[in-house]
Amino acid sequence: MTVLMKPRMSTRHRRSIPASLIAGAVIVGLVIIAALVSFIWTPFDPTITTTDRLLSPSGEHFLGTDALGRDVFSQLLVGARTTLYVGIISVGFAAIIGVPLGILSAAGPRWLGELIMRFIDLLLAFPALLLAIIFGAAFGTSTFSAMMAIGIATAPAFARLARSGALQVLSTEYVLAARIARRGELDIAVRHVLPNILGMLIVQASVCYGVAVLAESGLSFLGFGTPPPTPTWGRMLQEAQAIMFTNPMLVVWPAVCIVVAVLGFNLLGDGLRDRFDPKMEDNR
Amino acid sequence: MNADEPMIAIRGVTRDYGRTGRVVHALKGIDLDIYHGERFGIVGESGSGKSTLIRLIAGLDTPTSGVVKFEGKRVSGVPERKLDFLRSQLQYVFQDPMSSLDPRMRIRSIIAEPLIAEHHPDPESRVMELLQAVGLPASAADRFPHQFSGGQRQRISIARALAPNPSLLIADEPVSALDVSVRAQILNLLNELVDAFALTLVFVSHDLSVVRYLCERVAVMYRGDLIEVGETDHIYSDSAQPYTRSLIEAVPRLDNALAGVTARELAARMEAPQQASA
Known part of the structure; x- marks a missing residue:
């Protein structure tokens, strides 16, 4: 069974970096750069409306202006910020809820594990959109309620992954050795389980x-x-749809940004999986 | 402590796996005493229940019935948090040195792990001491398990087991996952360390010749039963049990090979007495 381990360990260093990892890293890098640049410089203030409405791209306005005279390029830059921010907080929130629940369900008594997993199944039944609408109605529409909704909807994926990974790690002999060494369950979870499933979790986070x-x-x-007035790619899309047939480019820019950014994160996740995912059976 | 009192006393121990209908009787009523300072071997083919037996001794599993006692105190059926008396005395070397070492931990932390529970004042120098005792360089402490060969990993595993100064070392087939060429080194190391640290050794193997090298007394197991217990040399030279004889016969030997006995014929010899006794 551990014969599988050797080739994996020795080939890890030799294996070439997957193309998807490079492509994903480049795209994600661009989004991050755009967000960082927006803090120190944007061609115009993206929230100020002017009378220069619906201008075509020019030297002054790289991608033109929208129906309220705001610079599209500046809005896209600042929108990257929102995108990254929302992603980090909601995925982080999902991981913080999901991973401990998953590990607890694997390490705890059987009835507790079952209880937690049924609760996770229950969460899984709510789509992110419905949760966001509920949260929006309850707490008012805000970035925060959207992030919480996305986070809660994503948490089950982390919980299930953490559980399956933890179950495998907990069945290994090095955990048995830790028990013989009188380590407590919490120590085992933190010192043995978490480091060994971290690779999988990072891949999951990226996806x-x-x-x-x-x-x-x-x-x-x-x-x-x-x-x-905080610009986001999604709302730019929504605002542009009314004038889509006269000014199609106003739809195209944010749409391209969304598609490329999502593609970038998925490629990054795929690439990380190809390169780093410790195939779980190897952990035994 | 009374020297005549057994360190480990096993009385009428059975262990069944599975639920009603398809129950596997892994152990069928074992009685066994292991004494202080002894080097005790347990041999048997795979599935004979030897691993189950030592897991019960180590308090990692609970017998279906019967009692396991360590230095007069009950081990079987006692919750983990009350097993401190056992955990501080007993250490375990696993069969597979890859899966028994956490791949994400440095050797330093692996060896120091048993020291944390006992609040060792100076784990760092203890780790260095242990590395030296098992014949590894001090630089090994900063590396990860996959950077070592199988034999070296087993040395690390042994160092970890010795860290808390145990009085009882249980070794579960510690050399069967290793290349033949490094087996002897690890066996010699165990041999030296057991002497140097005055350990009681319980050594499990399917290989009689390995047990013969290390152990003074041996128990032969077959399908959940103890067939025979006695002095290793005695059992080796004139065992009355046909199964034991067949185990001894099954060890590949030069004279057998020269006489043209093939592996298949050896296997057939193994089968014959088993059918007779079954």
């Missing part, structure tokens, strides 16, 4: 990030996300 970006754009589009 979930793409989903979260998409969900946030969808929520903004429907008006349940970040409220105006």
